[in-house]
Amino acid sequence: MRQGGWGKPLAVRPSERERDGVGEMDATAAGGARRCAAADEADPTPCEGRRTAVTVLDRNGVQHTGCIHHTARLLASLEGARLHPSAAALPWACEVYCRAAQLPPFAWQVGR
Numbered sequence: 001m002r003q004g005g006w007g008k009p010l011a012v013r014p015s016e017r018e019r020d021g022v023g024e025m026d027a028t029a030a031g032g033a034r035r036c037a038a039a040d041e042a043d044p045t046p047c048e049g050r051r052t053a054v055t056v057l058d059r060n061g062v063q064h065t066g067c068i069h070h071t072a073r074l075l076a077s078l079e080g081a082r083l084h085p086s087a088a089a090l091p092w093a094c095e096v097y098c099r100a101a102q103l104p105p106f107a108w109q110v111g112r
Contacts, residue, residue, distance in 0.1 A: 038066020038074045043108035045069060054096050055084035068092050072099035077106050 036051035048069035055065045059080025066074065075081050075096060087093040104110060 036066035036070050038064045038070040040070075040073070040106075040108065043070070043073065045073075045108065049092065053092055054087050054090060056081050057084055068096055068099070072096045073103060073107055075100035076103035 034051070036047050038056065039045075039047065046069075047067040049067050051067055052065050053068050054071040055063050056071050056074050056078070057063055058078045063084065064071070064074055072095075075083065076099075083093055083097060087096070
């Protein structure tokens with residue numbers, strides 16, 4: 001069998017979607033897979049979409065990049081948080097903003 005990059009057979013090389021983190025699962029569900037950086041340790045919900053989909057800025061300007069699901073939760077929870085200005089060019093930025101508007105702060109603490 002012909003070898004692809006990284007010494008793996010071509011049939012097993014990761015697709016572009018896998019390399020970008022699309023569809024990756026929560027660490028608890030996948031037995032050790034990484035979660036996005038925006039996921040709170042106390043939030044048991046799995047990531048949704050790419051782990052680097054959107055960046056949220058807190059009121060001090062610190063950047064938090066994560067999946068659609070967890071950045072929406074972060075945006076709803078942090079006082080003075082906003083989407084990174086470059087997020088306007090992303091098709092899922094509106095989705096994050098609309099989800100955040102419907103969530104209470106720290107939604108995982110109230111079972112949402």
